[in-house]
Amino acid sequence: MMKFNIEFCLKVIEKCISAVPLTLYLTLWAFIFGMILALIIALVRYKNVPILRKVFQLYVSFIRGTPVMLQLYIVYYMIPIAIDSVLIRTNIAFRTNQIEIKVLVLIALALNVSAYLSEIIRGGLISLGKGEIEAAYSVGMTDSMVIRRIIIPHVFVLCIPNFSANLISVLQASSLAYFVSLREVTGTAKIMASSNWKYFEAFVATGVVYWVLTVMIELITYLIEEMAKRRGYNLRKQY
Amino acid sequence: MDQAQSMLQAEGIKKSFGSNQILRGVDLEVNKGDVVVILGPSGAGKTTLLRCLNFLEKPDDGKLRIDDLIVDARSSKREIVEYRRKTAMVFQQYNLFKNKTALQNVMEGLVQVQRKQKDEAEMIAKEYLDKVGLHNKYDAYPASLSGGQQQRVGIARALALKPEVILFDEPTSALDPELVGEVLSVMRSIAEIGITMVVVTHEIQFAMDIATKVVVMADGEVVEQGNAKDIFQNAKEERTRQFLKKIIPEYSYVI
Numbered sequence: 001m002m003k004f005n006i007e008f009c010l011k012v013i014e015k016c017i018s019a020v021p022l023t024l025y026l027t028l029w030a031f032i033f034g035m036i037l038a039l040i041i042a043l044v045r046y047k048n049v050p051i052l053r054k055v056f057q058l059y060v061s062f063i064r065g066t067p068v069m070l071q072l073y074i075v076y077y078m079i080p081i082a083i084d085s086v087l088i089r090t091n092i093a094f095r096t097n098q099i100e101i102k103v104l105v106l107i108a109l110a111l112n113v114s115a116y117l118s119e120i121i122r123g124g125l126i127s128l129g130k131g132e133i134e135a136a137y138s139v140g141m142t143d144s145m146v147i148r149r150i151i152i153p154h155v156f157v158l159c160i161p162n163f164s165a166n167l168i169s170v171l172q173a174s175s176l177a178y179f180v181s182l183r184e185v186t187g188t189a190k191i192m193a194s195s196n197w198k199y200f201e202a203f204v205a206t207g208v209v210y211w212v213l214t215v216m217i218e219l220i221t222y223l224i225e226e227m228a229k230r231r232g233y234n235l236r237k238q239y
Numbered sequence: 240m241d242q243a244q245s246m247l248q249a250e251g252i253k254k255s256f257g258s259n260q261i262l263r264g265v266d267l268e269v270n271k272g273d274v275v276v277i278l279g280p281s282g283a284g285k286t287t288l289l290r291c292l293n294f295l296e297k298p299d300d301g302k303l304r305i306d307d308l309i310v311d312a313r314s315s316k317r318e319i320v321e322y323r324r325k326t327a328m329v330f331q332q333y334n335l336f337k338n339k340t341a342l343q344n345v346m347e348g349l350v351q352v353q354r355k356q357k358d359e360a361e362m363i364a365k366e367y368l369d370k371v372g373l374h375n376k377y378d379a380y381p382a383s384l385s386g387g388q389q390q391r392v393g394i395a396r397a398l399a400l401k402p403e404v405i406l407f408d409e410p411t412s413a414l415d416p417e418l419v420g421e422v423l424s425v426m427r428s429i430a431e432i433g434i435t436m437v438v439v440t441h442e443i444q445f446a447m448d449i450a451t452k453v454v455v456m457a458d459g460e461v462v463e464q465g466n467a468k469d470i471f472q473n474a475k476e477e478r479t480r481q482f483l484k485k486i487i488p489e490y491s492y493v494i
Contacts, residue, residue, distance in 0.1 A: 135334035142316070
């Protein structure tokens with residue numbers, strides 16, 4: 001009968017905490033870049049821009065239809081090879097192996113989350129009543145003013161709960177980075193366990209760390225929601 | 240009528256939604272200081288016409304002119320924005336910016352569109368909120384205001400922009416009956432100071448009292464137009480009489 005080695009588990013937790021910055025780096029940057037891309041995708045699809053709309057539709061379908069793992073491998077293995085094969089024919093000295101691994105991982109995560117976020121934003125756009133948008137046009141705003149002043153603030157507030165859920169998903173998905181040898185939280189735990197085969201203790205340790213991080217995200221979400229409520233946004237009622 | 244005064248002109252406005260033709264070539268002329276009231280049975284295309292006048296709906300055919308600026312379906316976005324800035328709209332559902340206070344609602348267009356300094360915009364916004372009787376509601380959010388108060392904010396928002404013409408789309412239709420009066424009295428007071436207005440409404444008394452011109456629409460066309468007395472007492476067209484009979488119970492006796 002194997003006994004749960006709580007001492008080792010605590011040791012792994014301690015070590016994992018020092019890897020939290022890398023995990024947060026991956027999560028937050030992936031989320032931010034994903035959000036920017038998602039906004040573009042959602043607006044293109046909402047406004048029915050010809051051709052681009054179809055391209056993004058296919059993109060969203062592909063990303064949501066395949067595992068993050070595959071996307072990570074494509075970004076990590078395939079795309080660098082493709083880019084290098086082009087670069088080698090030019091006299092540009094840059095090669096993709098100069099890109100840090102963590103940057104490739106965050107690109108993969110950003111691409112992944114952008115598809116999900118774009119659908120959330122699109123849903124928000126659709127649910128946002130036409131009334132305020134029309135009022136904005138009627139006071140003489142241009143398209144870009146309407147997007148900046150009305151659509152973005154509103155839709156983003158409406159979407160806070162969904163965004164929060166997706167940020168948490170990215171956090172968990174960032175654990176896949178250990179497959180490409182990054183020493184973030186999961187990678188660190190796995191390396192420690194490989195010396196004594198106490199994988200269960202090690203992964204329980206990562207669970208604790210991820211859970212704490214998740215609770216922190218939930219807490220921040222709550223604070224943002226409260227702030228939005230004080231500014232007159234009604235989060236309970238969908239417009 | 241003096242042609243030089245003509246300020247807003249719509250010519251041959253047509254609009255279809257799918258195979259459903261809502262406007263079949265509407266002409267409308269509004270002079271400076273006019274209060275034009277558009278009446279007609281539901282489905283006549285009144286609201287659609289008003290929305291075309293603001294270019295919230297793009298007319299399929301026809302021309303719109305305010306002062307020297309002419310726009311049509313082929314106009315560029317910039318021309319349309321420029322045209323729109325000469326108009327303002329008051330909506331049936333108020334359409335206030337829900338995350339902004341009454342004051343911020345009025346300031347939004349002044350700051351963003353007219354590029355006024357914040358303190359100047361605030362002064363103007365307060366002046367117009369005072370005008371519609373909301374001097375104690377500057378910092379209230381729409382959700383905490385009654386329908387009548389919200390609509391008055393909507394009117395202040397339109398007035399503050401100093402447009403050439405304000406378009407009212409059934410401004411009292413969504414209000415509880417006891418709140419209609421306060422909105423109409425604000426509209427009366429701004430009509431009296433000479434603001435040019437185009438109003439779609441079902442408030443016949445209001446139309447009789449302050450309209451300088453009444454336009455009756457039916458089936459996507461202008462059936463008849465003239466001053467209030469002509470329309471209400473000597474309607475020439477059968478369709479006008481039919482309509483008036485339905486909305487004014489004692490109409491048959493008026494004749």
